[in-house]
Amino acid sequence: MKTIIEPFRIKTTEPIKIISRKEREKALEKAHENVFLLDAEDCCIDLLTDSGTGAMSTRQWAAMMLGDESYAGSRSWKHFESTVQSITGIRHVLPTHQGRAAEAILTQTLIKKGDVIPNNSHFDTTRANIEYVGGIAENLLCEQGLDTADQSPFKGNMDIEKLEQCIAGYGRERIPFAMITVTNNSGGGQPVSMANIRAVKEVLDRHAIPLIIDACRFAENAYFIHEREKGYAGKSLLEISREMFSLADGATMSCKKDGLANIGGFLICNNDEWAEKFKNLLIIREGFPTYGGLAGRDLEAISVGLMEALEYDYQVYRQATVRYLSQKLVDMGVPIVRPAGGHAVFLDARKMLPDLPVLHYPGIGVINALYLEGGVRGVELGSVMFGRFDDQGREHPAPLELVRLAFPRRVYTQSHFDYLGEIIEEVWKNRGKIPGYRITYQSPFLRHFTCHFEKLAS
Ligand code: F0G
Numbered sequence: 001m002k003t004i005i006e007p008f009r010i011k012t013t014e015p016i017k018i019i020s021r022k023e024r025e026k027a028l029e030k031a032h033e034n035v036f037l038l039d040a041e042d043c044c045i046d047l048l049t050d051s052g053t054g055a056m057s058t059r060q061w062a063a064m065m066l067g068d069e070s071y072a073g074s075r076s077w078k079h080f081e082s083t084v085q086s087i088t089g090i091r092h093v094l095p096t097h098q099g100r101a102a103e104a105i106l107t108q109t110l111i112k113k114g115d116v117i118p119n120n121s122h123f124d125t126t127r128a129n130i131e132y133v134g135g136i137a138e139n140l141l142c143e144q145g146l147d148t149a150d151q152s153p154f155k156g157n158m159d160i161e162k163l164e165q166c167i168a169g170y171g172r173e174r175i176p177f178a179m180i181t182v183t184n185n186s187g188g189g190q191p192v193s194m195a196n197i198r199a200v201k202e203v204l205d206r207h208a209i210p211l212i213i214d215a216c217r218f219a220e221n222a223y224f225i226h227e228r229e230k231g232y233a234g235k236s237l238l239e240i241s242r243e244m245f246s247l248a249d250g251a252t253m254s255c256k257k258d259g260l261a262n263i264g265g266f267l268i269c270n271n272d273e274w275a276e277k278f279k280n281l282l283i284i285r286e287g288f289p290t291y292g293g294l295a296g297r298d299l300e301a302i303s304v305g306l307m308e309a310l311e312y313d314y315q316v317y318r319q320a321t322v323r324y325l326s327q328k329l330v331d332m333g334v335p336i337v338r339p340a341g342g343h344a345v346f347l348d349a350r351k352m353l354p355d356l357p358v359l360h361y362p363g364i365g366v367i368n369a370l371y372l373e374g375g376v377r378g379v380e381l382g383s384v385m386f387g388r389f390d391d392q393g394r395e396h397p398a399p400l401e402l403v404r405l406a407f408p409r410r411v412y413t414q415s416h417f418d419y420l421g422e423i424i425e426e427v428w429k430n431r432g433k434i435p436g437y438r439i440t441y442q443s444p445f446l447r448h449f450t451c452h453f454e455k456l457a458s
Contacts, residue, residue, distance in 0.1 A: 004316060004317055004320040005317070006317055006410070006413065007313045007314060007317050008057070008410060011058065016044050016045075017041065017044065018044045018375055019042055019044075019375065021372065021373075023042070024042065024371060024372050024375060025372060027039065027042045028368060028371060028372065032440075032441070032451075032452035032453060033364070033368060033437060033452070033453035033454065033455065034448075034450070034451060034452060034453055035048065035367055035368070035371055035377050035378075035379070036048070036379075036448065036449050036450070037450070038371070038377065042375070043371070043375055043376070043377035044374070044375035044376070045374070045375065045376045045377070045412065045416055045419065045420055045423075046377050046408070047344070047376060047377060047378050047379075047404075047405040047406050047407065047408075047420075048377045048378065048379050048406065049379065049406050049408075050257060050343045050344065050406040050407055050408055050409060051254060051256040051257055051406075052098075052256035052261070052262045052263060053256075053262075053408035053409075053411065054256075054260050054261075054262070054408050054409030054410055054411060055408070055409065055410040055411050056260065056261070056262070056301060056305070057260070057304070057305075057308060057410075059304050059308070060260065060261070060300075060301045060304045060305055060308070061301075063297075063300040063301055063303065063304045064297040064300055064301050065297075066297075066300055067295060067296035067297025067298075067299070067300045068296045069295060069296040069297070070296070071288060071291070072288055072290055073290050074290060074291065074296050074299070075296075076296035076297070076299040076300045076303075077095070077290040077291060077296070077299055079299065079300060079303045080093070080095060080299040080300075080302060080303050081093045083302075083303040083306055083307065084266060084268060084306070087218075087238065087241050087242065087245070087306060087307075087310070088215075088241070088242070088245035088248075088251065088268055089242055089245055089246055090245060090248070090250065090251065090268040090269065090270055091268075091269075091270050091275075092268060092269050092270065092271075092272075092274075092275035092278075093266055093268050094266060094267045094268065094275070094278050094279065094282050094289060094292055095264070095265070095266050095286075095289075095290075095291060095292030095293070095294050095299065096264075096265040096266055096267055096282070096286050096292050096293055096294075097263060097264065097265065097286060097292070097293030097294060098254055098255075098256060098263060098264065098265040099125065099214075099216060099252055099253060099254025099255075099256070099265040100125040100126075100129065100254075100265075101265060101285065101286055101292075101293065102252040102253065102254075102265050102266060102267035103125060103126050103129040103252050104129050104132075104285070105267055105278050105281045105282055105285065105286075106129075106177075106212065106250075106252060106267060106278070107129040107130050107132070107133050107135065108129075108133055108281060109274070109277045109278055109281055110176045110177060110274070110277075111130060111133045111134070111135040111176055112133075112134070112135075112176075113133070113134030113135070114134060114135075114136070114174060115134075115135045115136070115174050115175065115176055116135065116136045116138055116166070116170045116174050116175050117130050117135055117136070117137055117138065117175070117176075117177065117178065117179060118138045118140050118158075118163055118166050118167075118175065118178045118179070119137065119138070119139060119140065119158075119178065119179040119180065119181055119214070120139070120140060120141050120142075120145070120156055120157065120158040120180055120181055120184050120187070120192060121139045121141050121145075121156075121181060121184050121185075121186040121187045122137045122139060122179070122181070122186070123181060123185050123186055123214065123216075124186075124385055124386070124446060124448070125446070126179070126181075126214060126252075128445050128446050131445075132445070138166055139186075140158050140159050140162040140163050140166060141156075141157075141158065141159065141184065141187055142155070142157045142158065142159045143159065144157075145157065145184065145187045145188075145190060146187075146399055146400065148188070148335065148336070148337045148338065148346075148348045148351070148400065148402075149335075149338060150338075151338055151339055153191075153193075153224075153228040153229075153339070154190070154191055154192060154193040154196060154224075154228070154229075155184070155187065155188065155190035155191075155339075156181070156182065156183050156184030156187060156190035156191050156192040156221075157192055157193060157196040158180055158192070158196060158200050160196075160199050160200065160203060163178070163200060163203050163204075164203060167203070167207050167209070172207045172208070172209060175207075175209050176209075176210075177209060177210040177211065177212050177249070177250075178200070178204055178209055178210075178211055178212070179211070179212045179213070179214055180192060180196075180197060180200055180211065180212075180213055180214070181213075181214040181216075182197075182213060182214070182215060182216075182217060182218055182221035182244065183217045183220055183221045183224070183341060183342045183343070185216070185217070185343075186381055186386065187337075187400070188337035188341045188344075188346045188402065189217070189220075189341025189342040189343045189344050189346070190337075190341050190342075191220070191221045191224035191225065191228070191341075191342065192221060193225065193228075193229050194225050194229055194232070194240070194243060194244065195229070197213075197244055197247050197248075198247055201247045201248075210249035210250065210271070211247065211248050211249050211250075212248065212249065212250045212251060212252060212269075213244065213245065213248040213250075213251040213252075214251070214252050215245075215251040215252065215253045215258075216253060216254045216256075216257040216258065217257050217258050217342055217343055218241055218244065218245075218253075218258055219237060219241065219258040219306075219309035219310050219315065220258060220309075220315065220318070220319075220342035220343060221244070221342070222237040222238075222240040222241045222244065222310070223237055223312075223315035223316075223319065223342070224342065225240050225244075226240055226312075227319075236310075236312070237310040237311075237312060237315065238307075238310050241310065249269060249270055249271065250267070250268055250269030250270065250271070250274070251266075251267075251268050251269075252265070252266075252267055253265050253266045253267075253268070255302045255305065255306070257343070258305075258306070258309040259302045259305045259306050259309070260301075260302075260304075260305030260306070260308050260309050260409055260410075261298065261301045261302045261305045262301075263294065263298055264294050264298050264299075264301075264302045266292075267282075318342075318407075318409065319340075319342070321407060321412075321414075321417060322340045322341065322342070322343070322344070322345060322407060323340050324414070324417055325340075325345050325405075325417050325420060325421060326338070326339075326340035326345050328417075328421040329345065329347075329421070329424060332421075332424075332425055332428060333428075334347060334352070334424060334425075334428050335347070335348040335351035335352055336348060337402065343406055343407060344404045344405055344406040344407060345404075345405045345407075346381070346402045346403065346404050346405075347366060347378075347402065347403040347405070347424075348400070348401070348402060349362040349363040349365070349366045349380075349382060349401040349402065349403050350362055350382075350400070350401040352366055352428070352431055353365055353366070353431060353434055356434075356436045357436065358382075358383055358397040358401060359383060359387075359395060359397060360436025360437060360438070360456055361380070361382065361383060361384055361401075361436065361437045361438075361453075362382070362401050362434075362436070363380035363381070363382035363383070363384065363401045363402060363403050364380050364384060364437045364453060365434040365435060365436060365437065366378075366403045366427065366434065367379065367380050367403055368437075369427045369430070369431075369434050370403075370423060370424065370427055373423050373426050373427050374419070374420075374422070374423030374426070376405070376420060376423050376424075378403050378404055378405045378406070379403070379404050379406070379448075380401075380402070380403060380404075380448065381398075381400070381402040381403070381404050382397075382398050382400060382401035382402055382403075383395075383397040383398045383401060384439070384447065384448045384451065385398070385448045386398035405420070435455045435456055435457075436455075436456040437453040437454065437455060437456060438453065438454050438456055439451050439452065439453060439454075440452045440453065440454050
């Protein structure tokens with residue numbers, strides 16, 4: 001088989017600078033050992049997130065020039081609405097400035113204190129939005145999803161048994177809706193099968209509980225269904241997406257992922273009553289319902305981007321980049337989540353540093369070592385992001401200590417990934433020297449963004 005090449009040429013470049021190790025040490029110290037607090041310019045390969053960091057196509061830039069900036073009923077809104085409807089088949093479309101704004105409107109409208117929201121795995125902002133209004137966010141991921149070495153094709157699936165138990169345990173009245181996140185970002189970007197979404201919907205239907213899809217990476221999920229699920233090889237990614245959304249009553253979306261845009265999101269639903277309530281809050285928080293916090297040009301860029309994300313060749317290339325790096329790491333013996341997920345490579349920091357106590361945050365150790373070694377910035381998806389405090393204020397670790405290297409869309413080339421492989425190899429060889437960390441400052445919600453760390457003596 002021939003090399004899978006980037007299905008695009010580069011027309012505009014953005015310089016990156018590589019600062020010295022000494023400068024990186026200084027920068028990290030100034031950032032209180034938290035890579036979120038670094039200047040982006042000091043990170044030569046920035047894999048903090050795949051969110052809003054992608055490169056737009058010539059078609060998107062051209063569409064931006066067509067942006068209609070009218071306050072109400074703009075042409076760009078019509079384009080956006082019809083694109084979202086054609087992909088999802090869902091009637092009411094509310095644009096938001098990003099995914100968490102859609103989550104905030106959903107949760108603040110539908111959740112009462114003490115309500116429970118099941119999901120395969122809640123992303124941090126979803127969980128924070130639920131907890132902010134007094135709800136309980138339950139993760140019901142299948143067992144395979146918790147085993148980083150398991151090679152099952154759909155490790156993002158929800159455990160149907162656990163869903164039944166959750167409904168029986170809390171009672172249907174406490175569950176205003178359930179969610180399913182495609183792909184499962186928190187658990188390694190693993191896909192959810194169509195069969196699983198259908199099974200979840202069947203259980204929920206029996207109890208008259210609506211299903212909301214967290215659709216940030218719906219196109220990547222559709223690609224995995226196409227490749228791995230029986231009966232879908234002959235369908236287009238658009239057809240697969242339509243089928244996924246046909247099983248949902250609504251969805252939240254961050255267009256910063258599979259919208260291939262730098263900003264944007266939406267909230268969609270079929271329920272007229274919900275739509276009315278969402279709209280009222282949208283107007284207060286985001287803007288008039290035909291722009292929702294976005295410029296007309298953003299609506300245009302997203303409309304084109306959503307369709308580009310569903311192009312098969314684009315997904316083939318994207319997944320080839322993830323596999324390229326994963327295979328290098330597997331060959332080196334670095335423990336990673338397998339099979340490779342859709343938008344990132346996830347290192348298993350607990351397995352990399354088995355002697356470090358989990359509450360000394362092995363993920364932060366690996367993240368900081370990657371930065372110091374080569375200016376690579378990743379993000380911890382472990383106990384700092386997902387740990388919990390109980391009523392007595394005791395800290396409980398997350399089930400997994402992962403380090404996510406998320407791939408911005410259409411940004412880095414093969415030589416960047418080769419360099420990345422070299423940096424990870426160096427960190428892996430010197431893993432015995434990686435220290436643990438403790439937190440010296442934290443905020444009550446989403447602490448990972450702003451907390452300060454201190455290195456522990458080894
Ligand atoms: N849901 C999922 C599954 C996400 O991954 C994100 C964002 C959101 C919701 C919220 O969307 O950022 O537009 O408000 N994830 C980014 C990440 C931030 O790095 O994984 P947003």
